[in-house]
Amino acid sequence: MLKQLLSAALMMIVMTVLTGLLYPLAVTGLAQAIFPDQANGSLVRVDGRVIGSELIGQQFGALRYFHGRPSATTPPYNAGASGASNLGPTSKALAARVAAEAARLHAENPAMPIPVDLVTTSASGLDPDITPAAALFQVPRVARARSLPDAAVRKLVLEHVSDRMLGVIGEPHVNVLDLNLALDRLQPSASGRAAASALP
Amino acid sequence: MTFNGWVQIALYALLVTACVKPLGLYMVRVYAGERTFLSPLLKPLEATIYRLCRVEPAKEQHWTNYTVSLLVFSAAAFLFTYLTQRLQQFLPLDPQHLGAVSPDSSFNTAVSFSSNTNWQDYGGETTMSYLTQMAALTVQNFVSAAAGMALAIALIRGFARTSAKTVGNFWADLVRGVLYMLLPLSLVMALVLVWLGVPQNLDPYTHATTLEGAKQIIAQGPAASQIAIKQLGTNGGGFFNVNSAHPFENPNAITNLIEMWAILVISAALTYTFGVMVKNTRQGWALFAVMGILFLGGVSATYWAESYPSAAIAAAHVDAKSGPLQAGGNMEGKEVRFGIANSAIWAAATTDASNGSVNSMHDSYTPLGGLVELVNIQLGEIVFGGVGSGLYGMLLFAIVAVFIAGLMVGRTPEYLGKKIEGREVKMAMLAILILPLSILGFTALAVVLPQGLSSLANAGPHGFSEILYAYTSGTGNNGSAFAGLNANTPFYNATIGFAMLIGRFLFIVPMMAVAGSLAGKKIVPASSGTFPTTGPLWVGLLLGVILIVGGLTFFPALSLGPIAEHLAMLAGQQF
Numbered sequence: 001m002l003k004q005l006l007s008a009a010l011m012m013i014v015m016t017v018l019t020g021l022l023y024p025l026a027v028t029g030l031a032q033a034i035f036p037d038q039a040n041g042s043l044v045r046v047d048g049r050v051i052g053s054e055l056i057g058q059q060f061g062a063l064r065y066f067h068g069r070p071s072a073t074t075p076p077y078n079a080g081a082s083g084a085s086n087l088g089p090t091s092k093a094l095a096a097r098v099a100a101e102a103a104r105l106h107a108e109n110p111a112m113p114i115p116v117d118l119v120t121t122s123a124s125g126l127d128p129d130i131t132p133a134a135a136l137f138q139v140p141r142v143a144r145a146r147s148l149p150d151a152a153v154r155k156l157v158l159e160h161v162s163d164r165m166l167g168v169i170g171e172p173h174v175n176v177l178d179l180n181l182a183l184d185r186l187q188p189s190a191s192g193r194a195a196a197s198a199l200p
Numbered sequence: 201m202t203f204n205g206w207v208q209i210a211l212y213a214l215l216v217t218a219c220v221k222p223l224g225l226y227m228v229r230v231y232a233g234e235r236t237f238l239s240p241l242l243k244p245l246e247a248t249i250y251r252l253c254r255v256e257p258a259k260e261q262h263w264t265n266y267t268v269s270l271l272v273f274s275a276a277a278f279l280f281t282y283l284t285q286r287l288q289q290f291l292p293l294d295p296q297h298l299g300a301v302s303p304d305s306s307f308n309t310a311v312s313f314s315s316n317t318n319w320q321d322y323g324g325e326t327t328m329s330y331l332t333q334m335a336a337l338t339v340q341n342f343v344s345a346a347a348g349m350a351l352a353i354a355l356i357r358g359f360a361r362t363s364a365k366t367v368g369n370f371w372a373d374l375v376r377g378v379l380y381m382l383l384p385l386s387l388v389m390a391l392v393l394v395w396l397g398v399p400q401n402l403d404p405y406t407h408a409t410t411l412e413g414a415k416q417i418i419a420q421g422p423a424a425s426q427i428a429i430k431q432l433g434t435n436g437g438g439f440f441n442v443n444s445a446h447p448f449e450n451p452n453a454i455t456n457l458i459e460m461w462a463i464l465v466i467s468a469a470l471t472y473t474f475g476v477m478v479k480n481t482r483q484g485w486a487l488f489a490v491m492g493i494l495f496l497g498g499v500s501a502t503y504w505a506e507s508y509p510s511a512a513i514a515a516a517h518v519d520a521k522s523g524p525l526q527a528g529g530n531m532e533g534k535e536v537r538f539g540i541a542n543s544a545i546w547a548a549a550t551t552d553a554s555n556g557s558v559n560s561m562h563d564s565y566t567p568l569g570g571l572v573e574l575v576n577i578q579l580g581e582i583v584f585g586g587v588g589s590g591l592y593g594m595l596l597f598a599i600v601a602v603f604i605a606g607l608m609v610g611r612t613p614e615y616l617g618k619k620i621e622g623r624e625v626k627m628a629m630l631a632i633l634i635l636p637l638s639i640l641g642f643t644a645l646a647v648v649l650p651q652g653l654s655s656l657a658n659a660g661p662h663g664f665s666e667i668l669y670a671y672t673s674g675t676g677n678n679g680s681a682f683a684g685l686n687a688n689t690p691f692y693n694a695t696i697g698f699a700m701l702i703g704r705f706l707f708i709v710p711m712m713a714v715a716g717s718l719a720g721k722k723i724v725p726a727s728s729g730t731f732p733t734t735g736p737l738w739v740g741l742l743l744g745v746i747l748i749v750g751g752l753t754f755f756p757a758l759s760l761g762p763i764a765e766h767l768a769m770l771a772g773q774q775f
Binding site for chain 2: 019042043053120
């Protein structure tokens with residue numbers, strides 16, 4: 001029994017060194033050498049400043065930007081503490097939240113049905129994507145705020161739809177940050193008006 | 201539901217099935233200590249580990265010794281994990297200065313990771329330093345998985361050997377599982393994940409200024425190395441709070457497919473290892489068929505249930521129909537890049553396999569979607585199940601099934617040429633019945649105590665489901681959650697901690713007793729009176745036993761939770 005105890009303790013030490021230090025450090029070293037961009041969080045820089053990560057959603061409230069999905073983190077899109085609403089299917093709180101969101105979106109674009117992803121919070125609170133339907137829903141608002149023709153904004157959206165991988169796997173989606181950066185590239189002069197048109 | 205969704209489900213099933221034979225054969229060689237293509241590289245390391253740890257790999261152990269080795273090793277693992285969390289503020293690699301984890305949470309997490317459950321009462325990025333994630337949690341991901349695999353191999357040896365006193369050497373089985381299986385697979389998978397976008401660094405969290413000028417702190421860290429093994433080892437403990445729903449843990453559909461593949465692949469392949477070791481691969485495929493049928497049933501039901509918005513969402517008259525521009529369905533707690541089909545596959549696989557990682561939030565599932573997940577775990581985590589633990593659980597059900605078949609025809613039951621007698625059946629039933637005892641007992645306790653009820657996030661029957669799910673997940677060593685429940689309280693940390701201990705170790709001891717007792721028996725050749733355990737009749741019988749034992753035991757509890765909630769939802773009730 002004593003011998004077993006000794007072996008158990010020694011085995012824990014050996015395994016800690018092997019799988020807890022050597023393995024993750026080897027992966028870190030290789031990852032940093034071969035894929036430094038991904039290994040450091042796929043960060044997006046504009047003029048050398050980090051404005052976020054391509055993979056992590058961020059909060060957009062200005063009329064001139066496309067908006068992501070509602071986020072359940074505090075504050076929304078808190079990439080330091082991910083979280084979900086965890087509200088159940090018969091929750092009054094969920095029904096009230098969805099109804100309020102739907103009413104707001106309906107006022108914004110009464111012509112189109114509201115895509116479900118725009119009234120539901122994601123699992124991570126950091127969903128970087130919206131569905132193509134949700135992006136198209138926002139086209140009239142963004143076009144109006146930027147005084148651009150609907151068609152130009154719609155074209156930009158369609159260019160930014162990522163299809164299923166290999167045509168089969170996953171779901172079509174639009175990366176909101178990518179799309180908004182493309183919008184700013186399309187119309188760089190408008191950048192000063194962002195704050196004035198923020199939503200309440 | 202879309203055609204593409206079903207294609208994705210089929211593709212996933214094919215991908216796992218294709219690996220069963222090659223990986224299964226490879227494990228036969230590994231656990232026999234035979235030469236594999238990795239031996240030139242790993243054999244010297246293996247020998248060094250034995251020498252350092254003062255174990256004699258060739259010295260076979262009686263089942264009691266084997267079990268004692270496992271228990272003392274698990275105790276050491278618990279202690280290491282507990283101490284690392286309590287002392288993390290004094291240890292290096294803590295760039296966010298996260299401070300010590302509380303005693304009750306550390307206890308819970310140490311039990312959780314050393315029992316291969318990986319229930320998480322904490323949020324990774326706000327609680328655990330990089331060192332704790334690596335040197336405590338990642339290590340447990342490896343060794344608790346390898347321990348489960350070792351136990352399964354020991355039980356298979358019990359069936360395969362004739363009049364033997366021993367079932368193998370625990371230390372050798374443990375080391376071989378880590379070195380030849382888990383480490384190489386994890387290394388490759390981790391690098392592929394980084395390539396596809398999962399971070400792997402030791403830097404402090406990134407400070408960004410968003411496009412609209414807000415500050416955003418982006419948590420990072422050595423994520424890929426942990427995610428690879430938490431999927432492969434059916435551990436499931438996420439690096440970040442929201443697990444594989446986090447875009448850094450699971451950035452796109454391809455990483456999602458790889459991570460889902462990793463949930464089931466080893467457990468599925470072990471059925472083939474079993475077949476080869478008992479010298480009849482059809483025996484292995486029969487178990488695989490039972491598991492496959494239950495898996496596909498679970499996926500289909502979940503996919504169907506989640507394709508419609510829940511009542512709370514539907515009331516707002518939003519567009520939730522699936523089409524080319526959106527996946528539609530119940531999108532609360534789900535990510536756009538995964539949609540409904542990939543959330544459903546993951547939810548079914550992770551609850552079948554005692555993995556417990558999630559890419560969508562089970563608490564927000566429709567009542568029937570959540571019901572499927574609960575049932576998957578309550579069946580005993582034998583639908584592929586945890587690595588090793590799924591197979592040994594399934595074999596105990598097989599023993600009960602041949603016993604029932606024997607009762608029907610009035611013959612002493614046999615399985616794989618071993619006479620199944622009173623001792624084996626008693627031990628198998630003991631192990632199987634420990635699960636409902638813990639799940640229902642603790643749930644009953646929590647719903648009458650104020651400490652249990654004050655943690656609820658949802659009211660009505662869904663609140664009951666949250667508690668039932670917590671103890672189901674803990675006892676089943678699954679680790680997923682209806683995460684609205686605030687489980688980081690002394691009451692839940694203690695009770696779920698005990699549920700995890702009971703579910704792991706009180707199951708293992710009778711199971712190993714069966715292994716030992718079987719090993720000592722002679723193998724009797726099959727006669728005309730032997731019930732064949734390979735054909736469709738056997739698959740049907742085993743399915744029936746699993747569904748009756750699992751289904752009937754938990755049906756009353758399920759009708760108070762998800763079933764009541766479904767009926768209330770249909771009647772337009774909200775809570």
